[in-house]
Amino acid sequence: MADTLNTRILVIDDDPFFLKILSRQLNNLGYPDVVTCTQAEEGLTILRKEPSAYGVVLCDLSMPGMDGIEFLRYLSRTEFTGGLILISGQDSRILESAQRLAKAHKLNILGAVGKPVTSSLLAGILQRVIKVSAKGKAGSLSRKYTGEELRRALDQGELINHYQPQVAVDTGKLVAVEALVRWCHPVDGMVFPDTFINLAEEYDLIDRLTQQVLAQGLRFIAGWDGINLSVNVSMDSMTNLDYPEYVMQATEDAKVNPKRLVLEVTESRLMKDRLSSLDNLTRLRLKEIGLSIDDFGTGHSSLAQLRDIPFNELKIDRGFTHGVAENSALQAIFEASLGMAKHLGMTCVAEGVEDEIDWQFLRNTGCDLAQGYFVGKPMAPEDLPRWCADWELRVQKS
Ligand SMILES: [Mg+2]
Known part of the structure; x- marks a missing residue:
């Protein structure tokens, strides 16, 4: 797992238009393999079925139905060990506390970005994933051991x-x-x-x-x-x-x-x-x-x-x-x-x-x-x- 980098990305956001824009941004940044869904439940089902199929998950915090905070809680109970990036149109203190929460859930949180998402910020965060995995250092990308x-x-x-x-x-x-x-x-x-x-x-x-x-x-x-x-x-x-x-x-x-x-x-x-x-x-x-x-x-x-x-x-x-x-x-x-x-x-x-x-x-x-x-x-x-x-x-x- 140290050498092969999984760059498949799952994006969860209730706004289909936002999903379209974000997918295009990710494609342009060199990540062609992007899967999107509009509901957190759907995202969870995908990750429960194939926890190691995705290297990174991007998730919006405010969504109708299951919100991003609930999603974090359920995600922490799955086998998913990839990186997590939070997105929110809310104020930065909410994003910060959501990040703390994700850490407390022992999720591998890579960062949080406010909306609208700029490509440069996104590139910076994703670059971090690549650096960490390329070195093969456990640090933030640690996997689960038996x-x-x-x-x-x-x-x-x-x-x-x-x-x-x-x-x-x-x-x-x-x-x-x-x-x-x-x-x-x-x-x-x-x-x-x-x-x-x-x-x-x-x-x-x-x-x-x-x-x-x-x-x-x-x-x-x-x-x-x-x-x-x-x-x-x-x-x-x-x-x-x-x-x-x-x-x-x-x-x-x-x-x-x-x-x-x-x-x-x-x-x-x-x-x-x-x-x-x-x-x-x-x-x-x-x-x-x-x-x-x-x-x-x-x-x-x-x-x-x-x-x-x-x-x-x-x-x-x-x-x-x-x-x-x-x-x-x-x-x-x-x-x-x-x-x-x-x-x-x-x-x-x-x-x-x-x-x-x-x-x-x-x-x-x-x-x-x-x-x-x-x-x-x-x-x-x-x-x-x-x-x-x-x-x-x-x-x-x-
Ligand atoms: Mg001590």
């Missing part, structure tokens, strides 16, 4: 940790790295975790996956004094009561002091066994392993958790960090979260530090650590030394 494929990948050691730096806000010094797993697929290239974590959970491979990430990460920091490791774990995978022993064993195997390990904990909706997780988390802290409440302020990362679990680190979600300097609502939330962390004697990490303005804002707060694209993206282990040198220069200037 549990068997993932099991094989685990056996073959195709899951590799990348690392994102966490630096001290006051000195700029590298303090820790967060391990973020990538699937280095032999054909599709780099596959991101949002494509396979659910799969791992579904096929009972999540424990194996977490074990690999932990062991790899510990080996990585073993020879790197003063650098801590953060690993993401779901509370769901902590139902086994010997979990703390297993983590301790992993640190021992790698000859890493347990104090250098931080588990970033998230609670999923389907908490299977809350009592066991609490038992495990409390014992992990007794053994001096760090516990971090991840994505604080979102979803299930809540005040109740802060009350119940002996966390010693709080990670402010990126949604409250990026852009905080110019948004008073974000400032209120950011400062309250930071204040809570400080009151509770916790280390506070700001995620989502994406630009110089975010970074400068942080420097005037008491926040301990910063993480985000401005500091450094998640990177392959061999790229970290170069990042270190580069960051040192940048932080001196900032």
Whole structure:
């Protein structure tokens, strides 16, 4: 699938005249294979029958009968993995929120265009599809994998940790790295975790996956004094009561002091066994392993958790960090979260530090650590030394 590009396009819009114009535009842009329909139901039927027959779907948002938003919902339940472009004559905020919705449905959204559709804009978006597929990179055009494929990948050691730096806000010094797993697929290239974590959970491979990430990460920091490791774990995978022993064993195997390990904990909706997780988390802290409440302020990362679990680190979600300097609502939330962390004697990490303005804002707060694209993206282990040198220069200037 990496090399063959599917340029067959399905266009759904209730206006037959618009369909005619758009088809002609697409033909002129070099896409001769265009199928149109005037109803979302019809489009769905086509895609259910032949999900892989179309590379791209263009869909209008406002249609009588099933509208574009309903269409997105149903489309996400089909096997269709091609690109999606939304079209609307409505104002741009509706288009934006529809795009967010499509992303939340895990659809491969390529873009949104207002009516009338200009050929140049359309060409730009479609060009993106070609670039992505030509490289064969999963990224936005990721396909669905089977549990068997993932099991094989685990056996073959195709899951590799990348690392994102966490630096001290006051000195700029590298303090820790967060391990973020990538699937280095032999054909599709780099596959991101949002494509396979659910799969791992579904096929009972999540424990194996977490074990690999932990062991790899510990080996990585073993020879790197003063650098801590953060690993993401779901509370769901902590139902086994010997979990703390297993983590301790992993640190021992790698000859890493347990104090250098931080588990970033998230609670999923389907908490299977809350009592066991609490038992495990409390014992992990007794053994001096760090516990971090991840994505604080979102979803299930809540005040109740802060009350119940002996966390010693709080990670402010990126949604409250990026852009905080110019948004008073974000400032209120950011400062309250930071204040809570400080009151509770916790280390506070700001995620989502994406630009110089975010970074400068942080420097005037008491926040301990910063993480985000401005500091450094998640990177392959061999790229970290170069990042270190580069960051040192940048932080001196900032
Ligand atoms: Mg995390």
